[in-house]
Amino acid sequence: MKNNFSLFVVVIFFSFCFVIFYKGLNAPNNYTPNxxxxxxxxxFNAKDFYSNNYIxxxxxxEDNIFYIINIWASWCVPCRTEHPLxxxxxxxxxxxxxxxxxxxxxxxxxxxxxxFGNPYSRILIxxxxxxxxxxxAYGVPETFLIDKNKNIIKKFxxxxxxxxxxxxxxxxx
Amino acid sequence: MKVLKIFVILILVTSFSDLESDEKNDVLKNKIxxxxxCLICQGQSVYDSESEFASxxxxxxxxxxxxxxxxxxxxxxxxxxxxxxxxxxxQLNKNTYVLWLLPLxxxxxxxxxIFKKLNNQK
Numbered sequence: 113m114k115n116n117f118s119l120f121v122v123v124i125f126f127s128f129c130f131v132i133f134y135k136g137l138n139a140p141n142n143y144t145p146n147x148x149x150x151x152x153x154x155x156f157n158a159k160d161f162y163s164n165n166y167i168x169x170x171x172x173x174e175d176n177i178f179y180i181i182n183i184w185a186s187w188c189v190p191c192r193t194e195h196p197l198x199x200x201x202x203x204x205x206x207x208x209x210x211x212x213x214x215x216x217x218x219x220x221x222x223x224x225x226x227x228f229g230n231p232y233s234r235i236l237i238x239x240x241x242x243x244x245x246x247x248x249a250y251g252v253p254e255t256f257l258i259d260k261n262k263n264i265i266k267k268f269x270x271x272x273x274x275x276x277x278x279x280x281x282x283x284x285x
Numbered sequence: 286m287k288v289l290k291i292f293v294i295l296i297l298v299t300s301f302s303d304l305e306s307d308e309k310n311d312v313l314k315n316k317i318x319x320x321x322x323c324l325i326c327q328g329q330s331v332y333d334s335e336s337e338f339a340s341x342x343x344x345x346x347x348x349x350x351x352x353x354x355x356x357x358x359x360x361x362x363x364x365x366x367x368x369x370x371x372x373x374x375x376q377l378n379k380n381t382y383v384l385w386l387l388p389l390x391x392x393x394x395x396x397x398x399i400f401k402k403l404n405n406q407k
Contacts, residue, residue: 132383143324143370151365215337241341242348248366250324250338 145248147267153258154246161213161221161235172234178207178284179258182232183244185216186224188252190271195228197277202231206284211235214244214252257283310350317346317359320373330373 153173157166173179182198184191202209211232213221218237225235238244247256248267257266257280266283268276318332325336331343342363349359363371375381 132387142327143322143367146368240344241337242344245341245345245366250367 143250145250145267145269147269148265151248151264153262153264156243156246158212158236158238158243161211161218161237167234167236172210172236173258173262175208176260178260180207180209180280181212181247181256181258182209183212183214183238183247183249183252183254185214185252186220187216188214191253192228194253194255194271194273195231197272197274198231199229201277201280202233204281204284207280208233212238212243212247214238215241313356314343314346314350317350317356318343320360321346321363322371322373324367324371 153169156169158169158172159165160167180198180201184195198209201207209232211234213235215238221235236243244250244254247254247264249256251269253271255268255272255276256264257268259265266280315332319330321331321342323329323331323334323336323339323342325338326334329339331339331346346359349362354362360372360376364376369375369378369380375384377385
């Protein structure tokens with residue numbers, strides 16, 4: 113009876129360890145961002161790309177519509193692939209696109225916009241990447257969908273594709 | 286002359302206290318940076334990393350310390366942005382109960398077995 117109980121305890125213990133290690137080894141060991149969590153937009157002051165004046169976030173998101181924050185840079189190759197899709201999305205009147213120019217050279221960024229078109233209603237400068245951190249970004253390109261209540265409701269890491277554009281269109285409908 | 290001496294002493298005292306507070310801030314900053322995981326070059330702390338992400342985090346931490354935020358408030362800010370993963374030293378919460386309590390439970394379990402064995406031998 114006593115031996116059976118000891119055996120039972122040992123089996124339970126090893127099964128428990130097995131489950132813990134199995135789950136642990138299967139879990140990804142790199143950073144996987146939470147892309148669906150609802151967050152408030154941060155409050156910040158940022159420099160406008162064209163006027164060079166500082167603008168407060170309250171003024172940037174003052175309209176009662178959906179917003180997209182797109183982090184981009186002229187040196188970022190995937191940004192070029194997603195740019196035509198952003199141009200397509202900018203034609204939709206129920207959403208405004210805000211560009212966050214990340215660690216870029218002004219002339220290169222301006223040339224990028226002149227060459228490929230400007231889908232953004234406003235472009236902000238993020239020379240040192242700190243504005244990106246306020247949004248929880250860790251690279252380029254990253255895109256954030258902001259609802260009418262000024263909450264970040266979706267985050268897309270990497271270049272957006274047609275599937276994502278369709279998803280965004282469905283949400284803002 | 287006396288007034289001048291007092292003036293010089295006052296300047297020295299205030300400049301030393303400034304240096305001391307800068308030094309304290311640097312120690313705190315390095316402590317925090319060593320406890321933040323670089324999300325680009327994983328396995329490295331932000332303190333060790335030279336990535337663009339790490340340099341942005343270094344600036345943010347510096348700014349937050351100068352704004353008067355405490356160590357825990359800075360960790361809270363980063364955890365809100367990037368989740369628990371960004372901090373090397375995990376906090377006790379519903380996701381880490383097993384991590385924190387399992388060693389303690391195993392210790393108590395092992396201790397109980399040893400205690401029982403010793404009692405049986407007597």
